[in-house]
Every structure is written in C-alpha cells, then in structure tokens.
Amino acid sequence: MPSIVDLLDLEYVEENIYRCRTVFEGGRRLYGGQVAAQALLAAGRTVPEGRLPHSLHGYFLRQGSTLRPTLLRVERDRDGQSFSARRVVAIQGGDVIFSMSASFAAPRPGADVEADLAGEVPAPDSLPRWTHPYHESFEFRTDLGGRRLPSRFWFRCTADLPDDPLLHAAVLAYASDISNGLVAFEGNGSQGGPSLDHALWFHRPARMGEWTWQDLVPHSAAAGRGLYTGAVYSAAGSRVASIAQEALFRELRAD
Numbered sequence: 368m369p370s371i372v373d374l375l376d377l378e379y380v381e382e383n384i385y386r387c388r389t390v391f392e393g394g395r396r397l398y399g400g401q402v403a404a405q406a407l408l409a410a411g412r413t414v415p416e417g418r419l420p421h422s423l424h425g426y427f428l429r430q431g432s433t434l435r436p437t438l439l440r441v442e443r444d445r446d447g448q449s450f451s452a453r454r455v456v457a458i459q460g461g462d463v464i465f466s467m468s469a470s471f472a473a474p475r476p477g478a479d480v481e482a483d484l485a486g487e488v489p490a491p492d493s494l495p496r497w498t499h500p501y502h503e504s505f506e507f508r509t510d511l512g513g514r515r516l517p518s519r520f521w522f523r524c525t526a527d528l529p530d531d532p533l534l535h536a537a538v539l540a541y542a543s544d545i546s547n548g549l550v551a552f553e554g555n556g557s558q559g560g561p562s563l564d565h566a567l568w569f570h571r572p573a574r575m576g577e578w579t580w581q582d583l584v585p586h587s588a589a590a591g592r593g594l595y596t597g598a599v600y601s602a603a604g605s606r607v608a609s610i611a612q613e614a615l616f617r618e619l620r621a622d
Contacts, residue, residue, distance in 0.1 A: 368391060368500075368501065368503045369389045369391055370503070370504045370526045371504035371505075371524060371526050371528075371538060371541060372504070372526050372527070372528070373389045374387065374389055374401055374404070374405070374541075375387075375404060375405065375408055375534060375537055375538070375541075376389065377405060377408060377409055377412075377439070379412075380438075383413060383440060383441040383442070383443065384438065384439070384440050384441070385405075385408075385409040385412070385438075385439045385441070386436055386437065386438050386439065387405050387436060387437045387439070388436045389436075390433060390434055390435060390436060391433050391434075392433075392434070395432075395433050395501070396430050396431070396432075396433075396561070397430070397431030397432055397433055397437075397459075397464070398501060398544070399427050399465070399544045399561070399562045399565065400540065400541040400542065400543060400544030400545060401541060402431060402437060402457045402464065402465045403423070403425050403465065403467065403540050403541070403543075403544065403565060403567075404537040404538065404540040404541035405437065405439060405457065405537070406423075406425065406439055406455040406457055406465060406467045406469075407420055407423055407455075407467070407469055407536065407537050407540050408533065408534065408537040409439040409441055409455055410441050410453035410454075410455050410467070410469045410471070411469075411471065411533040411536070411537070412533075413441050413443055413453060414446070414451040414453065414471045415446060415451065415473075417473045417474075418450075418451050418471040418472055418473050419471060419472070419473070419474065419532055419533060419536060419569070419572075420469055420470070420471050420533070420536050420569055421470055421471065421472050421568065421569050422469065422470050422566070422567065422568045422569065423467055423468070423469040423470075423540065423565075423566070423567050424467065424468050424469075424564070424565075424566045425465060425466065425467035425468075425564065425565045425566075426465065426466050426467075426563070426564045426565075427464070427465055427561065427562050427563060427564070427565070428463055428464055428465060428466060429459075429462055429463070429464040430464070430561075431457070431459050431464040431465070432459060435459045435460060436459075437457050437458070437459055437464075438457070438458040438459070439455055439456075439457050439458075440455065440456050440458065441453055441454070441455050442454040442455070449472055449473065449475070450470055450471065450472045451470070451471040451472070452468070452469075452470050452471075453468070453469050453470075453471070454466070454467065454468050454469075455467045455469065479571075481605055481606055483598070483606060484600075484604045484605065484606075485580055485582070485598075485600035485604040485605075485606075486604070488519075488580055488600075489510075491508040491521040491578050492508075494508040494509055494510055494520075494521065495508070495509070495510065496508060497509045497511065497517060497520065499545070502545060504524055504525055504526040505522050505523065505524055505525060505542065505545075506522065506523055506525050507520055507521065507522050508520065508521040508522075509521065514550045514551075514553070515550065515553075516546045516547050516550045517546055517550075518546065518548055518550055518551060518582070518583045518584075518585075519580075519581070519582050519583070520546070520580075520581055521578050521579070521580055521581075522542060522545070522578075522579055522581060523575065523576060523577060523578050523579060524538055524542075524575040524576050525576075528575060528576055532572055535572070535573050535574060535575045536569055536573060538573075538575040539567075539569070539573045539575055539579075539599065539607070539608055540567055542575070542579075542581070542599075543565070543567050543581075543597070543599065543608065543610050544562055544565060544612070545581075546581070546583060547559040547583075547595075547614060548583030548584060548585050548595025548596070548597055548612065549585050549588060549593040549595055549614060549616050550585075551585045552585050552588050552593060552616065556618045556619050557588075557616060557617060557618050557619070558616070558617075558619050559593060559614050559615070559616050560614060560615030560616065560617065561614060561615055562612055562613075562614045563592065563612075563613045563614055563615060564612070564613050565610075565611075565612045566610070566611040566612070567608055567609070567610055567611075568608060568609045569607070569608050570606050570607060570608060570609065571601070571605060571606070571607050572607075573599075573601075573607045573608065574601075577601070577602060578602045579599055579600065579601060579602070579607065580599070580600040580601075580602070581597060581598070581599050581600075581610075582597060582598050582599075582600070583595055583596070583597040583610070584596055584597065588616040591615060591616060591617045592613055592614070592615060592616055593613065593614055593615075593616030594611070594612070594613050595611075595612060595614075596609070596610060596611045596612075597609070597610035597611075597612075598610070
C-alpha cells in the first residue's frame with residue numbers, strides 16, 4: 368500500500384490540472400477520502416498564498432479504481448479580498464468520479480470560542496488498537512463495542528508529514544471518510560454503504576501527526592440513505608473540524 372504522502376504527491380500537468388499517478392494492485396473501489404483529499408490539495412495549490420481551506424462539499428458520482436491514475440481539474444470561480452472559491456472534478460477514464468466545491472480564506476484575528484468541547488474521552492493508550500488494511504499511514508485507538516466500524520476513535524497519521532498546513536488539511540479530509548457514522552443503525556439485514564456526499568468545515572489548524580479524536584453521530588436513515596454528522600477534536604479538546612455525510616443505507620443482498 369502506498370503511504371498517504373505518496374497519495375498526495377500530485378503531479379502538475381498544466382495550469383489548473385493535476386494528476387495523481389500512484390496506483391496499486393487489488394482492483395478495489397477507490398477510497399472516497401483519498402480523492403476528496405487530492406481534490407482539496409489541487410484546489411489549494413491554485414489560491415493566493417496564505418489562504419487555507421475552511422469548507423468543502425463533495426459528491427461521489429462514480430466508483431473509482433485503484434488501478435488507474437486520477438486527473439484533477441480545478442475551476443477558479445473567484446478570488447475576493449478575503450476568500451477564494453474553487454470547483455474541482457476528479458476524472459478517471461474520461462468519466463467524472465467526484466466533484467467538489469471548496470472555499471479558502473486567510474486566517475484573521477478574532478474571537479476563538481467553543482461551545483462544544485470534546486468532554487471526557489478515554490486516553491488513547493487506554494484503548495486497544497484498531498487496524499484497517501487500507502489505511503496503513505494511520506494509527507487508530509478505539510473500543511468497537513461489537514460493531515464492524517468505530518463511531519468514536521482516536522487517530523493520528525504515522526507518516527512523516529512536512530510542515531504544510533494545506534497538506535495537513537488534506538490529510539484531515541482523507542481521514543474524515545474512514546469510518547461510517549451509520550453503524551449504530553445497522554441490524555436486521557441493513558448496513559451502511561458507500562458515501563454519496565460529504566461536507567467538511569475546518570475551524571482550527573490541524574496537526575495530523577498528533578492524536579485527534581473523531582466522534583460520529585447518526586441522525587436518520589430512510590429511502591436507502593442515511594445521514595450522520597461528526598466532530599474532530601484536538602487532544603486538548605477543541606473542535607478542529609465538523610463533518611456531515613450522507614451514505615447509502617440499505618438491506619444486504621443475499622448471496
């Protein structure tokens with residue numbers, strides 16, 4: 368498996384066009400968080416210096432493949448005095464597999480308050496390791512509680528990341544799709560499935576080499592879809608980012 372640094376090593380093709388050439392065997396479905404992170408990084412490379420992402424909204428349109436490179440085309444919608452708006456499409460084999468709108472802004476002085484701190488959470492070292500075969504650049508600590516995926520867990524990136532705030536934001540975008548907040552609804556033959564759309568808001572700078580707490584909360588499942596939200600906290604308890612996602616939620620097919 369390539370590292371997260373390899374996956375985010377984008378090739379500059381020409382103005383507004385980037386490419387991820389990293390492919391790997393297995394022929395698996397392309398992980399959604401990967402293409403979202405790559406799209407955010409490509410968009411961030413086209414904005415004025417000093418502007419960092421504060422939100423993204425993406426749609427997973429087609430199943431991508433790990434066997435193909437991904438082309439990323441950026442549209443520069445607007446550069447205002449404070450904000451920059453970008454749209455990105457990710458393309459494989461001539462088809463758009465993911466589309467995203469993202470907004471960037473330079474950090475400004477102002478109030479820094481928090482109404483929803485992480486509260487009491489177990490220390491990372493007090494929880495067992497959870498391993499995921501597709502995300503070898505991360506360490507996870509969680510109590511699964513009998514579920515197939517965690518809804519509350521510690522994670523940190525174990526790869527050697529450069530001191531680049533945009534890259535750390537892209538790594539956070541990657542990690543924001545690792546689990547599925549609908550696992551609490553699973554049972555009686557129904558299960559959460561692939562992501563449909565994904566939103567992420569960045570509140571404070573993330574240091575992804577440090578322990579970060581992710582807490583996912585399910586809200587509703589109907590008509591074959593489910594909605595959950597989530598919060599990402601620093602080890603100190605402040606909210607780093609907020610997540611909202613809708614994913615497929617339907618009955619499992621009988622073999």
